[in-house]
Amino acid sequence: MENKIALFWFRRDLRLDDNAGFSHALKGDCPVLPLFIFDSDILEELPQHDARVTFIHETLQRMRDRLQDKFGSSIAMYHGRPEDIFKELLQNYEVQQVYTNHDYEPYAKERDKKIAALLQERSIPFTSFKDQVIFEKDEVVKDDGDPYVVYTPYKNKWKSLFDKKEHLVSYDTEAHFGNLVKHSRLPNLSLSDIGFRTASIKVPEFTVTPSLIENYEATRNFPAKENGTSRLGPHLRFGTVSIRKMMKKAIAEDNEAFWSELIWREFFMQILWHFPHTAKKAFRSKYDRIEWRNNENEFEKWKNGETGYALVDAGMRELNQTGYMHNRVRMLVASFLCKHLLIDWRWGEAYFAEKLLDYDQSANVGNWQWAAGSGVDAAPYFRIFNPMTQIDKFDKQKEYIRQWVPDLQELTYPQKMVDHKMARERCLKTYKEAVS
The missing domain is CATH 3.40.50.620 (HUPs)
Structure with missing residues (x-):
């Protein structure tokens, strides 16, 4: 001993x-x-x-x-x-x-x-x-102690409680490294020791420069923009960067949009902490009554980026090849799965959990339930993204689509697997029967 x-x-x-x-x-x-x-x-x-x-x-x-x-x-x-x-x-x-x-x-x-x-x-x-957060658990709640389930009031309360001097204090560790056990040959493991191989996909470095933060509101919604987002997700997920340092940068540039994204992360974390059942069940329980079609062949087409809808396919192919998908496109592909194909959001959530480098259970569950209309602060069920008009809004020049769907003009590119108008009407009818 x-x-x-x-x-x-x-x-x-x-x-x-x-x-x-x-x-x-x-x-x-x-x-x-x-x-x-x-x-x-x-x-x-x-x-x-x-x-x-x-x-x-x-x-x-x-x-x-x-x-x-x-x-x-x-x-x-x-x-x-x-x-x-x-x-x-x-x-x-x-x-x-x-x-x-x-x-x-x-x-x-x-x-x-x-x-x-x-x-x-x-x-x-x-x-x-x-x-890993600025505020946790029940530190940001309503005056009566109940948790917030709508983002904007949560954000406002978060900001009212936030104090730079108290919440952004750095922990000086190196000054105390003399108290480490002096033993440089502690047990080590190779990847093969734990049954894994070196992956071909790499987690990219994050980019949080003053110019990225300054332009964040203008660039973050356009997936073709090379440096429009920070790629910070995996680094916050695994703690290779301190949330306090990132929050300091956001505040130094005084950019509401970037700051707000970091607060969204904490909003979803406290939701999962208060409502752990949401990992598997709808936050709004009546949405568990939806009669999902759950067609496995259609699910495979969605996974492989073969739906015939170019922006949906671009997002899924980017995910499969890089472990990343632009946030704006994530909303579209999730909505398409749940609403156009009537496939259970849990199937999509599980696939993202397998593929995303920045997979974080609270954000993934929160965003999938948002897309399905079943979660906190969710998009109403009758809000159904049109995959064609989304191109006009966010990839008008088709730069992103050309990058990930080079076969768009080829005869081999699949036909649209479902008609938008029919799918929309089918979704509205199915949801209405379940929740009314």
Whole structure:
């Protein structure tokens, strides 16, 4: 049994700087052993070439290299069920305390409950901190304590509570790296050790420059614009960048549109925290009565970008080839699946969960339910995007379409799989029967 230590458990916070829980651990009384667990319960659901697993693994290796080279420490990496890994750690180390940062998704809450109970049996404190958001859980609620379910009032309350001095304080970790466990040969894992291969798709670097923020309102709706969006999503999802640093940039440029996007993220996170059932069921329960057609052949055409609607197909092909899809196009392809094809939003949500590099359960569920009309602050069910007029609004020169649908003028390009007018009327009738 080694000397007394504290554990810091990295999860959605893959960075060494400005990390709340890591900072508190390093300021504690015991040397800190950093830890990451490749959770087998999560990994077994993913394809072997999943780009997000490659990204996590590469990020961790860079973090290990830095700690080894500069501070004679490292990060211990394990693969398995977190409960089993912690039992093993408790046999090998004299653990005095476990630190981590909050995670708000239903699976994560259950996992942490089990770990807390295991540690409590041995009288080991399990301490968690707010790190991936500015406001969490029930910190932004109505005056009567009820959660907000409409975005604009939530945003207004968020802004009224926000204080730069209080909420944008950075956590200085490097000054305390002397309190890391001095051991540079902690357990490491290759991708093949956990059953994965290096992905061909790469997570792109994010671009958050003053000019991007300044022009964000003007450029963000046009998918052909090369640098119209930040590509920040995966980095916030896995915590390779601090939300406090990004919020500081947004505020420095005083851009309402960019700021608002970051607040949307927190809105959906608190919705999933307050209403965990929405991960699988409609927020508005009457929408679970919809008689979905769920035609598997039509679902395959949608997935492969073979619907015959050029902007829908461009979005799906971009997703399949890059792991990314422009946000404006995400709305259209989601609406098309739910309303033109009457396929359950959960099917689309699951496909996005498999493909999106920036997949975040709260935002994905929230946006899919918005498109289906079943969620909080949702588009009314009778709002059905016309895939043709959307081109006129957002890709008039067809630059985006030409990039992703080069076969548009070929004889092989599929015919429209459904007539817009017929599909619209069928949707209105089906929804009306379910919800009225």
